[in-house]
Amino acid sequence: MTGRDLITPAQNTWCPGCGNFTIQHALKRVLAKREEDGKSLDNVVLVSGIGCHAKIADYLNINSFYSLHGRTIPVATGLKLANPDLTVICCCGDGDCYAEGLDHLIFAAKRNIDITVIVHDNRVYGLTTGQYTPTSPLGFKGRSTPLGTSESPLNPVELMLASGATFVARGYSKKMPQLEGLFQGAIRHRGFAFIDVLQICATFFPVADYYGERVYDLADHDPGDLSAAFWRAREWDYSGEGKIALGQFFLAERPTFDDRVVATPRTAAEREQAVRDILSGRT
Numbered sequence: 001m002t003g004r005d006l007i008t009p010a011q012n013t014w015c016p017g018c019g020n021f022t023i024q025h026a027l028k029r030v031l032a033k034r035e036e037d038g039k040s041l042d043n044v045v046l047v048s049g050i051g052c053h054a055k056i057a058d059y060l061n062i063n064s065f066y067s068l069h070g071r072t073i074p075v076a077t078g079l080k081l082a083n084p085d086l087t088v089i090c091c092c093g094d095g096d097c098y099a100e101g102l103d104h105l106i107f108a109a110k111r112n113i114d115i116t117v118i119v120h121d122n123r124v125y126g127l128t129t130g131q132y133t134p135t136s137p138l139g140f141k142g143r144s145t146p147l148g149t150s151e152s153p154l155n156p157v158e159l160m161l162a163s164g165a166t167f168v169a170r171g172y173s174k175k176m177p178q179l180e181g182l183f184q185g186a187i188r189h190r191g192f193a194f195i196d197v198l199q200i201c202a203t204f205f206p207v208a209d210y211y212g213e214r215v216y217d218l219a220d221h222d223p224g225d226l227s228a229a230f231w232r233a234r235e236w237d238y239s240g241e242g243k244i245a246l247g248q249f250f251l252a253e254r255p256t257f258d259d260r261v262v263a264t265p266r267t268a269a270e271r272e273q274a275v276r277d278i279l280s281g282r283t
C-alpha cells in the first residue's frame with residue numbers, strides 16, 4: 001500500500017502542548033519519506049506500551065501492536081526474531097521502559113537486536129496522572145509524592161552506553177528537525193538504536209523553560225568515541241544543573257542478535273551437521 005494517509009481518523013486525546021505531537025509528526029515524516037523512496041511501509045511495525053505515548057499506535061496508520069505496560073520491547077523482540085525482514089519501531093514511555101520494563105531494555109541493548117526504541121521521556125507517569133518515574137528529578141512533587149521524591153533520577157543515556165547499545169541519542173520534543181534526523185538514522189541503523197526524547201508533558205511536567213536554558217547540539221563530538229560519549233552523557237544527570245547535550249552520542253557497527261539467532265541451526269538435521277562439523281574440527 002502506498003500514498004496512504006499516515007494519520008488515522010481516531011480522536012486524538014493528547015493535551016494541547018503535549019510533546020507527543022512533535023514525536024508523532026517527526027516519525028510520520030520519516031515514514032512518508034521512506035515510502036517516497038520506494039520502500040513499502042508494509043514491513044514496518046510500530047510497537048507501543050501503555051501510557052499517553054502509546055496512543056501513537058492508534059494515531060499512526062501503519063502496522064502496530066499495542067502491547068502491555070512495560071512489555072513493549074519483548075513484543076518487539078519476538079516480532080523481529082519471527083520475521084527478521086520487519087523494521088520494528090518501539091514507542092515506549094519512561095515509566096514503561098525505565099521502570100517496569102527496565103530489564104528488557106538492558107537486554108535488548110546487550111544483545112544488539114535490530115530494533116529502534118524511541119522513549120517518550122516526559123519524566124512522569126502521564127496517563128495515570130502525575131506519579132514520579134525513574135527519570136523524575138530529585139524532589140519531584142506529584143500525585144504519589146506530594147512532599148517530593150527522595151531519590152535521584154536514572155541517566156538512561158549513560159545506562160544504554162554501558163549496556164552495549166550501538167546507536168545512542170537524545171532528542172527534545174521542541175527540536176523537530178533534529179528529532180526527524182535522529183529517527184531516520186536510528187531506523188536505518190543495523191542494530192539496537194535508542195533515542196531518549198525529552199518530551200514536554202504540558203499537564204504534569206511542563207519544563208520547557210528549564211530545557212530551553214540548558215540544551216545544546218552535539219556538533220563537535222565523535223560518535224565513535226565511547227569515552228567521550230560517557231562524558232557528554234554525564235554532563236547532565238536528569239536533575240539540577242549542567243548542560244543538556246542533544247544529538248548522537250554513540251554509533252558502532254556490531255553483529256546483531258537477530259542475525260545470530262537466524263544463523264543458529266533449527267532443524268534436527270542442521271543441528272546434527274553442526275555437531276559433526278565441530279567434532280571434525282571444521283568450525
Ligand SMILES: Cc1ncc(C[n+]2csc(CCOP(=O)(O)OP(=O)(O)O)c2C)c(N)n1
Pocket residue numbers: 049050051052053054068069070092093094095096097100120122124125126127128133
Ligand atoms: C502491567 C501494568 N502495570 C501498570 C499499569 C498502570 N499504568 C498504565 S499507564 C502507566 C504509566 C504510564 O507512564 P509512562 O510509561 O511514562 O507513559 P506516559 O503516560 O507518561 O506517556 C501505568 C503505571 C498497567 N496498565 N499495566
Ligand SMILES: [Mg+2]
Pocket residue numbers: 051093094095120121122123124125126133
Ligand atoms: Mg511518561
